[in-house]
Amino acid sequence: MQNTLFDAEFMRKLETLRLLARKVFRGQSQNDRTTLRRGMGLEFSDYRRYHAGDDFRYIDWNVYSRLDRLFLKIFTAEEDLTIYLLVDASQSMQVGTPPKLDYARRVAAALGYIGLNGLDRVGAVSFADELGRPMPPQRGRQQIFALFRYFEALQCQGGTDLNRVLNNYARQSSTGGLAIVLSDLLDPHGYSRGFDALAYGRFDVLVIQLVDETEINPPFEGALRLHDMESAQQRRLTVNRRMLELYRQKVVDYFTQIETFCAKRNIEYLRASTTVPFEDLILRYLRRGFYLH
Amino acid sequence: MTWLNPIAFAFLALIPVVLVLHALRYRRRDVRVSTLFLWESVLREAHGSLGLQRLVQNLPLLLQLLLVCVLTAVLANPVLTKTVAENKDIVLVLDVSASMQTRTPQGTRFSQAQQRALDLLQELPRGRQMALITAGRQPQVVSFYTSEKAVLREVITNQQPTDAPGNMRDAVLLALSFTQGSGTQEVVIIGDGAYGALLDLDLQHSQVRHIQVTGGEKNIGITRMALRKVPDAPDAYDMLIVVKNFSAQAVEVPLQVTAVLRKPLLERYLQLQPGQEEVIVSTLTGPLKGIIQAEIVIDDDFPLDNRAYGVVATPAQTWVLLVGESNYFLETLLTSFPGLLVNVAPQVAEETLPRLLEANQLIIFNGVQPPPLRRGNFLLLNTTPPDQRLPSHGTVTRPQVLDWQRQQPLLQFVELTDLHIEEALVVQPQAGAQSLIDGTGTSLLSVIDEPRLHLVTLAFDLMRSDLPLRVAFPILLNNLLRWLNPQQDEMSAGYVQAGMSHTMFFDKPVTQATVQDPQGKQRDYSVSGNPWIFTEAQRVGVYIVRAGEAKHYLVVNLLDETESDINPANKLPSFMPRSSNGTPQHAGIVETPLWLYLLLGAVVVLLGEWYIWCRDF
Numbered sequence: 001m002q003n004t005l006f007d008a009e010f011m012r013k014l015e016t017l018r019l020l021a022r023k024v025f026r027g028q029s030q031n032d033r034t035t036l037r038r039g040m041g042l043e044f045s046d047y048r049r050y051h052a053g054d055d056f057r058y059i060d061w062n063v064y065s066r067l068d069r070l071f072l073k074i075f076t077a078e079e080d081l082t083i084y085l086l087v088d089a090s091q092s093m094q095v096g097t098p099p100k101l102d103y104a105r106r107v108a109a110a111l112g113y114i115g116l117n118g119l120d121r122v123g124a125v126s127f128a129d130e131l132g133r134p135m136p137p138q139r140g141r142q143q144i145f146a147l148f149r150y151f152e153a154l155q156c157q158g159g160t161d162l163n164r165v166l167n168n169y170a171r172q173s174s175t176g177g178l179a180i181v182l183s184d185l186l187d188p189h190g191y192s193r194g195f196d197a198l199a200y201g202r203f204d205v206l207v208i209q210l211v212d213e214t215e216i217n218p219p220f221e222g223a224l225r226l227h228d229m230e231s232a233q234q235r236r237l238t239v240n241r242r243m244l245e246l247y248r249q250k251v252v253d254y255f256t257q258i259e260t261f262c263a264k265r266n267i268e269y270l271r272a273s274t275t276v277p278f279e280d281l282i283l284r285y286l287r288r289g290f291y292l293h
Numbered sequence: 294m295t296w297l298n299p300i301a302f303a304f305l306a307l308i309p310v311v312l313v314l315h316a317l318r319y320r321r322r323d324v325r326v327s328t329l330f331l332w333e334s335v336l337r338e339a340h341g342s343l344g345l346q347r348l349v350q351n352l353p354l355l356l357q358l359l360l361v362c363v364l365t366a367v368l369a370n371p372v373l374t375k376t377v378a379e380n381k382d383i384v385l386v387l388d389v390s391a392s393m394q395t396r397t398p399q400g401t402r403f404s405q406a407q408q409r410a411l412d413l414l415q416e417l418p419r420g421r422q423m424a425l426i427t428a429g430r431q432p433q434v435v436s437f438y439t440s441e442k443a444v445l446r447e448v449i450t451n452q453q454p455t456d457a458p459g460n461m462r463d464a465v466l467l468a469l470s471f472t473q474g475s476g477t478q479e480v481v482i483i484g485d486g487a488y489g490a491l492l493d494l495d496l497q498h499s500q501v502r503h504i505q506v507t508g509g510e511k512n513i514g515i516t517r518m519a520l521r522k523v524p525d526a527p528d529a530y531d532m533l534i535v536v537k538n539f540s541a542q543a544v545e546v547p548l549q550v551t552a553v554l555r556k557p558l559l560e561r562y563l564q565l566q567p568g569q570e571e572v573i574v575s576t577l578t579g580p581l582k583g584i585i586q587a588e589i590v591i592d593d594d595f596p597l598d599n600r601a602y603g604v605v606a607t608p609a610q611t612w613v614l615l616v617g618e619s620n621y622f623l624e625t626l627l628t629s630f631p632g633l634l635v636n637v638a639p640q641v642a643e644e645t646l647p648r649l650l651e652a653n654q655l656i657i658f659n660g661v662q663p664p665p666l667r668r669g670n671f672l673l674l675n676t677t678p679p680d681q682r683l684p685s686h687g688t689v690t691r692p693q694v695l696d697w698q699r700q701q702p703l704l705q706f707v708e709l710t711d712l713h714i715e716e717a718l719v720v721q722p723q724a725g726a727q728s729l730i731d732g733t734g735t736s737l738l739s740v741i742d743e744p745r746l747h748l749v750t751l752a753f754d755l756m757r758s759d760l761p762l763r764v765a766f767p768i769l770l771n772n773l774l775r776w777l778n779p780q781q782d783e784m785s786a787g788y789v790q791a792g793m794s795h796t797m798f799f800d801k802p803v804t805q806a807t808v809q810d811p812q813g814k815q816r817d818y819s820v821s822g823n824p825w826i827f828t829e830a831q832r833v834g835v836y837i838v839r840a841g842e843a844k845h846y847l848v849v850n851l852l853d854e855t856e857s858d859i860n861p862a863n864k865l866p867s868f869m870p871r872s873s874n875g876t877p878q879h880a881g882i883v884e885t886p887l888w889l890y891l892l893l894g895a896v897v898v899l900l901g902e903w904y905i906w907c908r909d910f
Contacts, residue, residue, distance in 0.1 A: 092327035092328060095325075095326075095327045184327060186327045186328040186330075186331075187328075188328060188330035212327075215326075215327055218326075220322070220324050222322065223320075223321045223322065224321055224322050224323075224324050225321040225322065225323050225324070226324050226325075226326050226329060226332055227323060227325045227326065228326065228328060228329040229325050229326065229327060229328075230328065231329070234329075235329055235332060235333065235336070236321055237332070237336060242339070243335055243336075243339055246335045246338060246339055247331065247332065247335045250331050250334055250335055250338075251331060254331065
């Protein structure tokens with residue numbers, strides 16, 4: 001099947017990468033990621049006394065010969081990681097050249113590919129003011145095309161309600177994992193409660209804020225009627241240089257506020273402009289931030 | 294408040310036009326943005342509130358509407374009205390004498406007077422008129438009756454005090470001639486009251502109001518200064534300076550006399566008690582020439598009289614030939630003139646005349662028939678020349694002086710009223726000659742004025758008239774000598790009090806003279822005759838007149854004790870007799886126009902509109 005999101009060479013580069021989670025999660029299948037569970041992994045963890053019914057294969061006979069007691073070797077279980085890709089598909093994501101949604105789905109697809117290629121479980125869901133149809137976490141490289149199809153089918157619609165959407169998603173999700181939120185975070189209702197729900201739940205959260213250059217430096221001036229793409233509200237104003245400077249300052253303040261919030265919650269935060277080629281975002285910036293290795 | 298032109302409110306119809314134009318012009322561009330909440334916080338911060346923001350957004354329109362309203366109000370000509378008891382035409386006499394330059398804590402006395410005059414103008418009732426007369430050395434009608442307040446305001450504002458003594462008496466008499474004794478017209482005098490001569494006028498039945506401006510009390514001034522060459526002593530000059538303390542305190546004041554290059558000639562400290570006058574007489578020696586300046590170095594309230602000027606000019610020797618009968622009065626007077634040397638001859642032949650003209654600058658024929666006169670300077674007494682322009686036919690007994698040309702330099706300051714003449718020649722000046730004193734049946738004084746010939750004929754015998762016994766005689770002869778024998782020296786000088794006219798003689802015909810005033814400004818004047826009367830010596834200092842190669846110094850001083858005495862004068866009473874004809878006085882209505890303030894407001898609104906347009910709010 002032809003992939004329209006990125007070319008084969010880029011996919012080959014993605015195959016060398018793995019997603020990192022800072023928290024340790026309980027997986028569903030055996031894999032090479034360390035989990036909280038003791039089990040059948042290769043890495044020695046501890047000893048404990050033998051109890052009736054334990055597997056004889058894990059009794060350390062050397063210790064028994066020295067101490068004349070039965071001790072069981074305990075190993076750390078190595079399981080897979082569940083990666084949740086939450087993609088903002090609200091109306092505001094169609095802004096920009098390329099539109100932020102295009103950029104978001106390519107980034108999400110790349111991260112999903114990395115995850116599936118690393119034998120992790122990858123799930124995806126789009127959201128606006130409501131959660132979209134989710135793609136449940138699945139494992140195996142054969143799922144990559146389903147993932148691509150999911151992202152290609154995304155359409156911008158509705159407003160943004162991050163608090164409600166992320167809260168709902170955190171409650172609905174039965175297993176924890178790495179939640180990667182791709183959004184412009186331009187939500188007048190805020191974002192804090194939604195991210196708190198994810199961070200205080202079972203998720204390691206990585207927020208990738210997508211920003212278009214026109215949102216930082218508006219290319220208009222004069223007497224305008226501004227239309228909000230999501231709420232259909234409009235505001236008449238005359239934009240002059242002083243107001244533009246004030247706006248830029250407001251944008252910077254808003255971004256700084258998000259950054260500070262994420263830092264306090266131990267949420268990984270990355271702001272990406274759509275002017276940056278998304279390959280660079282994946283291969284350079286995410287690696288530099290130790291989200292990939 | 295009254296609207297004098299209410300029809301102008303029709304211009305308010307422009308408001309809908311402005312609204313329509315605004316609606317057509319002011320189209321906003323639609324822009325889709327990701328979110329508005331950042332812009333709203335920008336708006337909140339930029340304008341405080343959205344309400345204010347809306348106001349700011351519509352400010353250009355509001356200002357345009359305001360502009361239409363204000364301009365309509367301007368055109369409607371609103372006036373504030375006030376009722377006043379006084380309802381009269383005013384002849385305003387404004388004192389512009391030198392003492393009005395006295396400094397006071399509120400400015401000069403003159404600036405105070407100007408303000409009082411403007412206040413008076415402001416209170417002039419509707420329909421009433423005002424005339425303005427300035428009381429300088431000569432009263433001058435600056436503005437005749439007019440009700441145009443703007444014109445009067447400009448006229449009052451443009452007035453300046455002069456350096457000359459004032460003549461309030463004549464100014465008030467002139468103003469009274471305007472009122473004709475009418476009860477609806479009054480004379481208002483605004484001045485400092487330094488005009489005692491006004492007291493002898495009978496003003497009891499006149500409508501005269503006096504507004505006195507005061508202020509300034511310290512003055513020490515030079516009230517006299519004179520320079521005179523010491524007879525028979527070369528390079529020696531007697532100098533007289535009088536300094537007076539007009540203040541209430543004793544002062545010590547340094548007096549300095551300097552030459553033109555600031556060479557100190559005299560320095561003296563004067564101790565002056567209140568009212569004390571100090572007379573300084575000194576002899577200046579040395580090769581002096583040019584301007585001498587006397588100055589008292591003190592910062593008082595009337596600095597104009599702290600300086601006085603003199604000039605040292607070397608007079609040339611003038612030889613005069615007196616031909617004919619001996620005349621005691623004439624000879625005595627001639628020999629009293631400095632630098633004048635007199636020769637006497639009983640008769641002159643025609644062939645010797647050229648040689649005599651080389652030796653004498655002036656030839657006087659007293660009662661003897663002169664030979665034909667073609668060039669030179671001549672004074673003929675009781676005789677006529679053999680010239681058809683001045684024919685003589687017999688005599689006339691007891692001629693009366695009918696009229697004389699007072700403005701002619703020859704007759705300046707000459708008073709001939711009731712002159713008694715026993716007998717005079719009958720002279721009838723023809724074309725080319727001019728009669729200056731007209732008597733019954735004859736011309737008593739005639740002149741021929743040509744480039745090479747200056748001839749004056751006095752048609753009667755001095756000894757058969759009382760002219761030699763009158764003050765007019767030396768003045769007339771002095772004028773004659775100055776006119777007939779102009780100064781030969783390259784530099785001449787004259788003294789005059791500020792505001793007075795000065796007569797200048799040129800030895801060669803000139804058509805233009807350049808005058809440099811005390812401030813150094815130069816101005817060219819066309820010279821129409823010789824002598825030439827210079828009337829613009831209004832400022833204290835030294836005027837330098839250049840005409841051809843001749844250079845003439847004109848020293849202008851104040852030297853007027855009345856003007857220097859800046860002490861508050863006794864308040865002059867105002868006279869307001871009841872209307873003699875019993876006409877009831879109706880209250881007047883004073884209108885204060887407001888259109889100018891509204892126009893200024895319109896300009897401010899326009900500037901606001903322009904500012905908003907520039908800022909692209």
